[in-house]
Amino acid sequence: MGIPDEHIHPVATGVAAETVAKHWDPQEIVFYSGWFCPFVQRTWIALEERGIPYQYVEVNPYKKEPHFLEINPKGLVPAIEYKGRALYESIILCEFLEDAFPERKPNLLPADPSDRAYARMWIDYVTKNLVPASMRLVQAQDPEQQKEHLKELLEFQRAFAAQVKGPYFLGEEFSLVDITLVPWIVRDFVSAEHRGYRREDAGEAWKKYADNLVTRPSVINTSSELVHYYEIVHRYLKNESQSEMAKAVRAGRDIP
Template identity: 65%
Template sequence: MAIPDEQIFPHATGAAAETVQKHQQPQDVIFYAGWFCPFVQRTWIVLEERGIPYQYKEVNPYKKEKHFLDINPKGLVPAIEYKGNALYESMILCEFLEDAFPEAIPRLYPSDAFERAYARIWIDYIAKSIVPAFFRLLQGQTEEKRKTALDDFVKALGAFADKVKGPYFLGDQFSLVDACIAPWVVREYIVVEHRGHSRDLAGVNWKVYADLLEKRPSVLKTGSEHYTEIYGRYLRDEAQSEAAKATRSGGVIP
């Protein structure tokens, strides 16, 4: 008998499970998360990179507690409760953590105003070009749709990689740009195994960058096993997440 989706790996596994266990004590920052979610992982990476104390709370997407829905009516992870106030949306949370904890080192945005704006341009590019192409490729059910999505995904990755100053996107220092794209680097193997993708298709710059990024300690510590089992719903285009629904309808991923 098939196991219901809600019973498949309800908690983080692997290295991420160890990280979760280290963050169970009450803190000013309460991090509401879903271990499988790439949008969660980008915020989680920022918390780990900057060493900000936080309490991790897993949200069951099939049974959301009233308190979570009270602080975040959209019901989406990630969300943060900070000293009784709530915020949500992954990039807003990343920016908040940068602003609210100026003493935490390292900062993930450059100090120069122009460089910060430049970083935001490429973060926006990730959101509008790379992430949608990934989901279209993941959910494509015909050869024609998959080919179009694969071409778009490879092109988007290649254009991004051409701007990498090396070894990280802005140069020697890991930045918020790297944190934002890392979860899709981690999950790239799914479309390699199931959709005919290869890092080599996006060029040597992408392969070198992605190979380095997935080995970053903060990326490893927030990464779980069993993504393929969870993303099987996307591969069959049966997922009911907001990202999946937006991809299916041709809308903007929230």
């Protein structure tokens, strides 16, 4: 009998299952994925956006199977195997895909060095502020703490939205800044249903940006049926998840 997180739905469903079905064949890029994972969805969106050939391999990272630990000793998805080398960490993987396949369009980072640095500053903002704040809100059990976390999340979202050029963060071009964030927008129905969150409470600019982002085909094509996300988020809502991220949020540590 393992930990509860081991018993998640085993495979992608809905539109994401159709995407998976197109990627069984062996390729130079082997993409180790967990259909449910927001970090995975970042790298998956980058692969789909740029039409990079990849072989999809579903992993349940909570099982910590020896074969997967050989690929990523941290035991986390996403990971990529490329020319005999194992690579991991969602944003690093997206940047690797930029570097390894520069000819595949669209590029997801701007060409100009200072524009690239600017994009990375906001990728960092999403990773250090928006993502942990979303997780704190979902995991908080005490209503007073939930209120505080909601206020904090809305402030982070407002500050981010103030910099959105529109329709995407950097303007006309969809970029790695949008990709870093969008999986948490796809999943914000959880805090909307259980923590009183509303996109409009972060301001019109945020709502417009968020509503638009989730209509991007690469986002839709990497999203499973909501019913299966519920099984997983339920454990976060009760603060019972045993994922490394949930444990870090519970302990007040940086997320892994």
